[in-house]
Amino acid sequence: MGAFDVLPDYEISRNLDRCIVCRVCERQCANQAHEYVPEEDAMASDESKCVNCHRCVSLCPTRALKIVRSSNTYKLNDNWTDKIIKEISIQASTGSVLLSSMGNPEDYPIYFDKITINASQVTNPPIDPLREPMETRVFLGPKPDSVERDSNGKIIPNLPPQVKLSMPMMFSAMSYGSISYNAHESLARAASELGICYNTGEGGLHEDFYKFGPNTIVQVASGRFGVHKQYLNQGAAVEIKMGQGAKPGIGGHLPGKKIVADVSRTRMTPEGSDAISPAPHHDIYSIEDLRQLVFSLKEATDYKKPIIVKIAAVHNVAAIASGIARSGADIIAIDGFRGGTGAAPTRIRDSVGIPIELALAAVDSKLRLEGIRGKVSIIAGGGIRSSTDIVKAIALGADAVYLGTSALLALGCHLCRSCQAGKCNWGIATQEPELVRRLNPSIGAKRLVNLMTAWQHEIEEIMGGMGINSIEALKGNRLMLRGVGLNEKELSVLGIKHAGEGQD
């Protein structure tokens, strides 16, 4: 241990009265935080290696382990906090950019938690979802400009291609490579069983998963990894990834260590070499270029697949979305600054972008103001944690939401935020076969189905309480929301009233 080493954030606490030296912790920890000491026939631990993923805690048969926040502290300083001091120390040692994973954990306002939902009392009845149908089906895609009829006056259905979802949720983009084969299989199987979609991310689509095509969104990102004609035509829709909420304005970097043979084949990149996607699409330097890519993809898919354009929530998001809506895109996905990632520069993740609640409200308002809301559907992602967040997002104006972090949590992720290391003890963000094996896709899919089904029930209950029996009547229904403890400006951007105000 050197003089400049950083104090570990957490300590491993082992109750020696309970420990039976079974060495499970040692075998389970890919970070080698636990070690057997033969001379003493006891376990030792090295907290500097611990990422607090709770794998050992969860599997210790005698519950002998606890990971606790270290009380070891620098001299208290509200300005130069422990965190800042440690980060400076790390950068002074390494000369590197700080790296992090998953979503922005910093203390910014969570607007979802400052919004409450309405319910019916007296003047109209709540609806009981156990007794009455309660509809959560949504279609994503543009609405037709006019109604066409044949010579007998019969309507000719002229809807552009749509994505049909049994509930307004999808699993957001996570590439094969950044997460494991088993994680992808879990997502694909769950999406298929639920009648929703998962998203390939920028990693191509493994041939084994072609059969889940109708429930797959295939992504085209700046690196164009894994993109070919069959891939584009395999999915329910094609998503152009312009940006990501966790790292707006920068590209991606999958370390060569994660590019194992199978990943390399799927991605169409060399095995063992880093896969670097550039910050911009080098064929898109402006909005008119985006239009060309949108139509190139439509040509490649014979105008049968809706095109999604995904952007990070940045300051001018509403105007950007309005441009996208006029670019031929059918769906806009907005990713808030809480959105997760397999690896991002910490400073970018924690300081760039804006909250999804504000971005979503601004985009929906803008598109309505311009009369083009019907030309596109809106998917909101990046920071959606529960069924109530979903209800609030839809009432603010989303057609559906993307769920990434919550899906990973269902698969066993404990949000240790160390995905970039590639040693995920839960078999999710890793390509090491012995770790990947820990995630059983049947159990993973089942847990995802459970979570989505549970949230669907909750959404139905909340909708019923409001007297709404179909999700489309919730979309953009902002009178159903009230702010608590928000200032005038926040309320005006969200387009909602403060609690205590009536419907005036």
Added chain:
Amino acid sequence: MRLEGLERIPSGCAICGIFSRSGKKFDGSGIVKSIAVMHDRSNGLGGGFAGYGIYPEYKDYYALHLFFDDTQAKKNCEDFLGRHFDIAHYSEIPTKRTPGVDKAPLIWRYFAAPHTTKLSASQLDEKEYVVKQVFYINTEIKGCHVVSSGKNMGVFKGVGYPEDIAKFYMLEDYRGYCFTAHGRYPTNTPGWWGGAHPFGLLDYSVVHNGEISSYDANRRSIEMYGYNCALKTDTEVITYIIDYLHRRKGLTLEEISWVVAAPFWQTIEDMPEEDRKIREYLRNAFSDQLITGPFSIIVGFEGGMMALNDRLKLRSMVVGEKGDMVYISSEEAAIRLIEPDLDCIWSPKGGEAVIVTLDNELEGGGN
């Protein structure tokens, strides 16, 4: 006075309608008796009527019924009307002092045809031109409110019990082939006459009982198409949705019922292939116009009347027939009172539109 529209006021209500398929004219006394028996469904804070076929002598002109706060408002509005329409005739709408009805605005009617050169310069069709002027008056000319704007029809409404409002307007003096009525039970105290119902736009008039839970979703989407929901009432947004779907999108009234009170997906899936495709299309293409929450509405239009319940039928509504006469009401008693000997009476299912139209077009305005 806080005008309706400065706040949104939920209301319970009574509605009824009488229609003669043969186009035989009858006076307004029947509809008044009918709505009066449902007195307890309103609370004296709003009542009104719509009559169709009542102005045969001016049937080719838009009958603009207007409320003015004062003579200055009237002058401003008349200046505007003079610039945009040729006025064939105008008069104060006859009223008489009635206990229980007060704070009446100035109430006038104008029989107007769009100014030919203005109309052609606007590049709008005639109805769209009229709608545009109506919205302008309602939002831009202070103290004016267009109560109705259709041809050969008119809306008579105010703050009070409907039977008192009928006395005030002397409704029994009007003869038409269709009347609808509304008694309002708002949960607040609106003092403004413009907020009473029916709500009218062109020849559409809507009376509505219910409180729709989809209000803000419907409002925000319809406002995108140029409608200004100034009154913030359910009835207003429902009227605009009907105008949008019927006049601008060319859907039939039955198709409109499949949009606003759409069948559940599970019902649609059990339909024969062809029906299923069209229902699916309409639900998807016009998903923002789905109305949820309780409602029963009667829509009056030129030559017809439609009754519709929300898809769960959360509000009562019955339909009775006798010969060529069709009666629709929140309560059966209101029909039995004026026609005890019905050929049939039934309660339409949730989402099942009852549409009645004249057997033949009215000749010469159906005198």
